[in-house]
Amino acid sequence: xxxxxxxxxxxxLDVRDLTIAFGDTVRVRxxxxxxxxxxxxxxxxxxxxxxxxxxxxxxxxxxxxxxIAGGAMAFMGRDLAVIDEPELRRLRGREIAMxxxxxxxxxxxxxxxxxxxxxxxxxHEGLSRSAARRRAIELLDRVRVPDPxxxxxxxxxxxxxxxxxxxxxxxxxxxxxRLLIADEPTTALDVTIQAxxxxxxxxxxxxxxxxxILVTHDLGVVGQWADRVVVMYAGTKVEEAPPGPxxxxxxxxxxxxxxxxxPRVGGGRSYRSGPLPEIPGNIASAVDEAGCSFAPRCPxxxxxxxxxxxxxxxxxxxxxxxxPVVNVAEPAP
Amino acid sequence: xxxxxxxxxxxxxxxxxxxxxxxxxxxxLMTTAERIFKSLRRNGLxxxxxxxxxxxxxxxxxxxAPGDAADVMAGESGAATEELMRQLRARFxxxxxxxxxxxAYLGGLAQGSLGFSPRYNMPVTDLILQRLxxxxxxxxxxxxxxxxxxxxxxxxxxxxxxxxxxxVLSVLTLLLYSVPGFWIGxxxxxxxxxxLGWLPSGGSETIASGRTGFDLFVDRLRHMILPxxxxxxxYVAVYARLTRAAVMEVAEQDYVRTARAKGLSAFAVGSRHVxxxxxxxxTTLAGMHIGGILGGAVVVETVYSWPGLGRLAxxxxxxxxxxxxLGVLLLSSVLVILANMIVDMLQAWLDPRIEVR
Numbered sequence: 001x002x003x004x005x006x007x008x009x010x011x012x013l014d015v016r017d018l019t020i021a022f023g024d025t026v027r028v029r030x031x032x033x034x035x036x037x038x039x040x041x042x043x044x045x046x047x048x049x050x051x052x053x054x055x056x057x058x059x060x061x062x063x064x065x066x067x068i069a070g071g072a073m074a075f076m077g078r079d080l081a082v083i084d085e086p087e088l089r090r091l092r093g094r095e096i097a098m099x100x101x102x103x104x105x106x107x108x109x110x111x112x113x114x115x116x117x118x119x120x121x122x123x124h125e126g127l128s129r130s131a132a133r134r135r136a137i138e139l140l141d142r143v144r145v146p147d148p149x150x151x152x153x154x155x156x157x158x159x160x161x162x163x164x165x166x167x168x169x170x171x172x173x174x175x176x177x178r179l180l181i182a183d184e185p186t187t188a189l190d191v192t193i194q195a196x197x198x199x200x201x202x203x204x205x206x207x208x209x210x211x212x213i214l215v216t217h218d219l220g221v222v223g224q225w226a227d228r229v230v231v232m233y234a235g236t237k238v239e240e241a242p243p244g245p246x247x248x249x250x251x252x253x254x255x256x257x258x259x260x261x262x263p264r265v266g267g268g269r270s271y272r273s274g275p276l277p278e279i280p281g282n283i284a285s286a287v288d289e290a291g292c293s294f295a296p297r298c299p300x301x302x303x304x305x306x307x308x309x310x311x312x313x314x315x316x317x318x319x320x321x322x323x324p325v326v327n328v329a330e331p332a333p
Numbered sequence: 334x335x336x337x338x339x340x341x342x343x344x345x346x347x348x349x350x351x352x353x354x355x356x357x358x359x360x361x362l363m364t365t366a367e368r369i370f371k372s373l374r375r376n377g378l379x380x381x382x383x384x385x386x387x388x389x390x391x392x393x394x395x396x397x398a399p400g401d402a403a404d405v406m407a408g409e410s411g412a413a414t415e416e417l418m419r420q421l422r423a424r425f426x427x428x429x430x431x432x433x434x435x436x437a438y439l440g441g442l443a444q445g446s447l448g449f450s451p452r453y454n455m456p457v458t459d460l461i462l463q464r465l466x467x468x469x470x471x472x473x474x475x476x477x478x479x480x481x482x483x484x485x486x487x488x489x490x491x492x493x494x495x496x497x498x499x500x501v502l503s504v505l506t507l508l509l510y511s512v513p514g515f516w517i518g519x520x521x522x523x524x525x526x527x528x529l530g531w532l533p534s535g536g537s538e539t540i541a542s543g544r545t546g547f548d549l550f551v552d553r554l555r556h557m558i559l560p561x562x563x564x565x566x567x568y569v570a571v572y573a574r575l576t577r578a579a580v581m582e583v584a585e586q587d588y589v590r591t592a593r594a595k596g597l598s599a600f601a602v603g604s605r606h607v608x609x610x611x612x613x614x615x616t617t618l619a620g621m622h623i624g625g626i627l628g629g630a631v632v633v634e635t636v637y638s639w640p641g642l643g644r645l646a647x648x649x650x651x652x653x654x655x656x657x658x659l660g661v662l663l664l665s666s667v668l669v670i671l672a673n674m675i676v677d678m679l680q681a682w683l684d685p686r687i688e689v690r
Contacts (some may be wrong), residue, residue, distance in 0.1 A: 059594055061590055061593060061594060088596075089597070089598060091595045092593070092594055092595065092596035093595040093596035093597075094596060096596065098594045100590070100591065102587055104586040104588070105586065105588065106587040106588055106591045107588055107591065108588040108591070108592065108606050108610070108685060109588070109610070109684070109685070109686055110609055110610055110684055110685060111605075111606075111609075119592075119597070119605075120594060120595045120596075121596065123596060123601075152395075155685040155686070157685070157686050171591075171595065279485070290360060290479070
């Protein structure tokens with residue numbers, strides 16, 4: 001495909017109708033969203049919503065049994081869904097990078113962290129051994145690992161979870177990528193460390209003006225760090241909007257349910273003041289649902305919800321939602 | 334090269350350094366060299382009582398068997414008198430009570446002597462040292478073949494899991510696994526020595542050929558190929574199965590995904606991230622196999638008339654030459670212990686998580 005002209009208005013990443021399937025089972029269906037330069041987009045959903053699969057698909061790191069069954073992922077004039085392996089390898093680690101949920105297992109236990117960071121810059125920038133090592137120390141310093149000149153020769157098992165995630169981040173940003181995908185970067189970490197790591201990611205996003213995709217199930221994270229929220233349920237996008245409006249006025253029953261079930265947002269409610277509300281049922285009930293995948297668990301569901309998949313409609317300034325029951329579609333301006 | 338550099342005492346904390354990272358358990362960073370040294374010291378101390386127990390046990394086990402060297406020698410000469418037998422026994426200390434013999438043996442051992450062989454009429458130490466290099470070469474060569482072929486086959490199987498190369502190699506390894514070594518040895522001789530005439534069927538070099546230098550080396554290598562292969566094939570099967578499982582397990586690890594996310598080629602991911610981790614279980618097993626290979630050497634050396642320790646042990650059994658047999662057994666146990674030490678060192682080098690306490 002031909003590289004289009006890069007202008008300020010065209011997004012850095014434009015995902016159109018992405019569909020991911022395991023065999024015949026569709027796990028992500030017709031997902032569209034875009035990420036602009038220096039923008040943080042949060043993809044929110046519970047386990048099994050397809051949010052992590054989406055991140056892996058962007059890197060083309062899907063498990064062997066999964067495949068991209070349709071759609072396009074336009075990134076810097078290329079379609080990530082179809083580019084060949086050598087092209088993909090040139091992009092990975094240099095233009096588009098990813099950090100994973102499990103810092104404890106995501107680093108190779110038999111190589112020093114310095115060697116693992118140096119590997120990326122040696123590969124993509126052809127630095128010499130000593131230059132790569134110096135770069136690794138700089139990067140460790142940049143992600144605020146204390147005493148980087150000494151820690152560079154450490155093995156991962158000597159580091160705490162938070163430190164390892166910083167190493168992962170250092171590796172990911174080593175070549176100044178245009179897009180960083182963070183798949184639940186703080187889920188495995190202590191609460192006290194979470195904010196530090198997210199602050200670090202946010203600072204790097206600003207400094208490198210890179211797009212950041214934050215895959216998470218934590219609405220508190222979304223509220224504080226995201227510019228835009230994509231809410232996913234059972235493989236489909238059910239709502240997309242800036243975080244402020246989402247928290248103030250959710251336009252999809254699933255988003256409303258998520259917010260109600262979260263102790264941190266929603267008006268000072270805490271787990272101390274009584275049991276938190278929950279969304280009845282589970283996500284498995286969405287399998288093979290012909291209509292709205294949330295209908296079996298939805299308090300507002302009507303008969304027509306179960307017949308056809310509700311389309312995404314514009315429900316306000318810069319926001320869409322896929323629920324015709326609680327929204328009356330506004331006419332296009 | 335990287336490994337050699339890593340062994341250097343880089344970043345060694347000065348004595349009494351306080352750890353600057355309070356979340357770290359235990360002492361400060363231990364370098365590779367320190368880890369290796371620690372593993373060496375621990376193993377070395379444990380080896381002494383082990384060897385002693387082995388010697389005493391072997392001694393009593395051999396004394397349980399009927400007959401001694403004097404009986405065999407008398408039988409062979411066909412005309413031995415009671416008087417001659419008594420003289421023979423007195424000369425080799427065989428007339429002492431069992432505990433007295435043990436005492437004499439251990440006393441000699443403490444002075445570094447393995448006793449005297451009545452049969453070969455020379456000190457056991459000399460006899461063994463004469464044979465040892467041949468057996469070590471054979472073992473080293475066949476272990477190298479086993480590991481190289483095993484790793485190769487295992488990796489190919491893992492990369493093609495479930496497809497035809499995996500199936501073919503699986504059947505092949507199962508076959509190698511189940512066929513006895515002496516039979517493979519005989520069949521290899523039939524094929525390569527008798528039918529094809531490519532390789533010699535026995536011995537360790539062409540006798541009185543007057544070869545020197547490179548010619549001699551090639552000649553010895555040609556003699557070694559068949560016995561080494563015979564000894565190795567069983568272990569090729571073992572390592573191939575093990576490598577297949579290890580590679581497949583490691584390939585599923587999160588850090589392999591991280592490596593791919595960096596943009597590394599499949600080869601770089603495989604060699605740098607997968608194989609190195611998959612090697613850990615293989616080295617453990619290879620160390621444990623040294624004893625087994627020594628045992629296998631008895632059969633293989635007999636089949637190929639290879640002048641090594643295995644055949645010496647075999648002959649010593651037939652001739653009730655217990656001093657020689659004891660010496661060979663003692664040396665074998667020392668070899669096994671040494672091999673374990675080397676494996677521990679290798680592991681300490683390969684896996685930084687191993688920190689010997």
